[in-house]
Amino acid sequence: MTQLLPPRSAVWPLGVVLLAATLLPWGVSAETTPPEGPLVSMEVLSRPHDGGTRVGLRYRITPGWHIYWENPGDSGMATSASVTTSDGVTHSALQFPGPVAFEADGLVGYGYGGEGMLFLDLPPGTSGEVLVSSRWLVCREICQPESAEVRLDVTGRDDGAGMARFESTLPRAIEESDGVTVRRRAGTLVVTVSGAASATLFPSVELEAALGGKRPSFLSEEIVNSDAVLALRANLSGPSADGALHGVLRVDRATGPTFFALTAPPSPRSDP
């Protein structure tokens, strides 16, 4: 059983759910005033996870509008959320699935359109009612800040079936068999992907700064053992460039997209 609760401000009509696309149009015509009422509704689900509880915050977004990833891109605001458990402890370490990109007038944003789910893991022993709070900015050509609070009893609850397809888009660690390498060579980030039709880097705020705000693309580079190799090479500079840098890598193969957690190791000169 799932619990569907509207934002605290008002009830809105649930719209048609759209599957996320990799590039959504942003800014279809001059728009100066947002429509009446909330543009996003939030539903909360939960399931057992690693001995604790995983909470999923599901956002249903009015078609054509979007909310933001942890790095919103050129503009916008990261979606935030917290869960306060019955013992009064607040948890706020959100996990973001791989985003999509929005582009207009040379400005790029990262986020979710149509529908999206963020996750927050609670420790073993969590039971009873929790308070889930979230704030987001929803934009098309113009923006509207919204928020919601939902109370949910997580005891014995298992909404795994409704969470699975979103969890499958959480970035996972790169394994040797994935055909992905991430290296740092003399101030250059080098990422290679073999056997993929395309690959896209979504940088964290720190990695974006280290890239000097540039958005490097993957280029077809060579053929190794009959596999085409896509490669991204980008200079790292700036104050945050020497530390470990993070991002999300989307790889599109015939089997569909996979999101990887990308970590560029610290520069050797920053080692203690």
Next chain:
Amino acid sequence: MIRCLTLASLVLALPLMGCSPSPANAEAAAKESVAPTAAAPGAATLGEAAPDFTLNDLDGTPVSLSDSRGKTVVIEWFNPDCPFVKYAHGRKGPLRTLAATHAENGIVWLAVNSGAPGKQGAGLERNKKAVVEYAMDHPVLLDESGVVGKAYSAKTTPHMFVVNEAGVLVYAGALDNAPLGNSTGATQNYVDAALADLSKAGAVSNPSPKPYGCSVKYGS
């Protein structure tokens, strides 16, 4: 398509950028045209000379960055209908009194609206009302062509820039760490901190925190 149009508009803008009017002829240029003049010699870069520009204020008077040579100048990208600007200039917002407070120390504060005609928050009448609504004492300059905004790579409202007394761009980033008043820790006003660093004749310690807010409503 959008990219092509953007590139085309930039190409069209290049002659304007290359023909930056000097302060001496800026007034004459403004009188020749009802539209605000906008010119910038090149892209703004932290640590380098801030590109000069001339834009009309809401009374039609041309204002140039170089008019304030020898003074510290804060440039605030502005859209009166963006929720972040509404909050920041609202009764409890961080921009309600910040400009006036620093004006007492001789700091010049300029708001620039790069919204294209018809876009949210754009236009002379809307901005005249906003100045009253937000009790703003500092000028709002209209940059409807977006030439100045693009020269400064202004992406959001508010996106804040600080030019020091030597005319060097020393800050380009967020207003603070509290979008809409919400911060995860103690609230820090980055612009206030940058101006404090400059007042101690020091370098700005945090010169480019990532800006947040609405996208600047450029024309295509």
